[in-house]
Amino acid sequence: xxxxxxxxxxxxxxxxxxxxxxxxxxxxxxxxxxxxxxxxxxxxxxxxxxxxxxxxxxxxxxxxxxxxxxxxxxxxxxxxxxxxxxxxxxxxxxxxxxxxxxxxxxxxxxxxxxxxxxxxxxxxxxxxxxxxxxxxxxxxxxxxxxxxxxxxxxxxxxxxxxxxxxxxxxxxxxxxxxx
Amino acid sequence: xxxxxxxxxxxxxxxxxxxxxxxxxxxxxxxxxxxxxxxxxxxxxxxxxxxxxxxxxxxxxxxxxxxxxxxxxxxxxxxxxxxxxxxxxxxxxxxxxxxxxxxxxxxxxxxxxxxxxxxxxxxxxxxxxxxxxxxxxxxxxxxxxxxxxxxxxxxxxxxxxxxxxxxxxxxxxxxxxxx
Numbered sequence: 619x620x621x622x623x624x625x626x627x628x629x630x631x632x633x634x635x636x637x638x639x640x641x642x643x644x645x646x647x648x649x650x651x652x653x654x655x656x657x658x659x660x661x662x663x664x665x666x667x668x669x670x671x672x673x674x675x676x677x678x679x680x681x682x683x684x685x686x687x688x689x690x691x692x693x694x695x696x697x698x699x700x701x702x703x704x705x706x707x708x709x710x711x712x713x714x715x716x717x718x719x720x721x722x723x724x725x726x727x728x729x730x731x732x733x734x735x736x737x738x739x740x741x742x743x744x745x746x747x748x749x750x751x752x753x754x755x756x757x758x759x760x761x762x763x764x765x766x767x768x769x770x771x772x773x774x775x776x777x778x779x780x781x782x783x784x785x786x787x788x789x790x791x792x793x794x795x796x797x
Numbered sequence: 798x799x800x801x802x803x804x805x806x807x808x809x810x811x812x813x814x815x816x817x818x819x820x821x822x823x824x825x826x827x828x829x830x831x832x833x834x835x836x837x838x839x840x841x842x843x844x845x846x847x848x849x850x851x852x853x854x855x856x857x858x859x860x861x862x863x864x865x866x867x868x869x870x871x872x873x874x875x876x877x878x879x880x881x882x883x884x885x886x887x888x889x890x891x892x893x894x895x896x897x898x899x900x901x902x903x904x905x906x907x908x909x910x911x912x913x914x915x916x917x918x919x920x921x922x923x924x925x926x927x928x929x930x931x932x933x934x935x936x937x938x939x940x941x942x943x944x945x946x947x948x949x950x951x952x953x954x955x956x957x958x959x960x961x962x963x964x965x966x967x968x969x970x971x972x973x974x975x976x
Binding site: 620622623624632633635636637638640642643645647648649654655656657658659679680681682683684685686688689691726727728729730731732733734735736737738759760761775777780781782783785786789790793794 | 799801802803811812814815816817819821822824826827828833834835836837838858859860861862863864865867868870905906907908909910911912913914915916917938939940954956959960961962964965968969972973
């Protein structure tokens, strides 16, 4: 295999925002030349394929400002500092859907944007859901609904679900659980 | 359906880098409150599932600085200003692999990171490949190889391919072409 690695020479914080942290590093390329790498530093996230007792899975409609569109997504959310993955999964399920998952099963991971972000998203199957409260937070602006698993899969194939983490979550669960 | 949309109040350029353009907007939420949205403005990209005459597909190994790892990926690249999608696909194939695709077939699209980017990636099947030059550019640091399509699919399922655009490209082509 070729030498492909790049070495950090120096690192600069460009922007520390409410959501985004942007860095700009000077790096040494495998041929000894130097170049600049600009990227997002991200804490990581979880995405959940959450099964109701009737076999339906939970989906969300959410307006996403950067692309200016409403997307259909799986429940998901960022890892808080010091939080383990299963706690993130339980917290995000509760916050976004009002359900507590009594069982979680790890299904794999994905890197959504390796060109300019270090984000990694861990995929979980969530089941034995327990309804703890009905209403989402007033400031979340998420619409929750559920569909049979096969319908969700068809929505991926038909281009109705185009959010990468949701596409992969649904497809990985279909293949691994032979649904 | 609930009102989910957010309206722009004002927009600020935070960073215009070599690769990244970062914006910070003040927006009005559906409940009339205001909040900040920080995001990447991206020109969009294409990803290619490129079939050799023997049925193998082309993969790449590339070091990705933000996550600090070598990833296995499909050929892909950003849309240049004013470029149509098929021209991007042909240019990136030539630059990264040395092959010119005489046929391209649109397979769908994905949004890799809707929380903080407007990037959309268009998926193409590429075939009737014609070898035009053997060597990649010296500054690209990409290692090209090819595997049977089913091997690539298994690499997704086994977690050897964890790059979102590559996972989705391979899976969508498998399903749509019944491979």
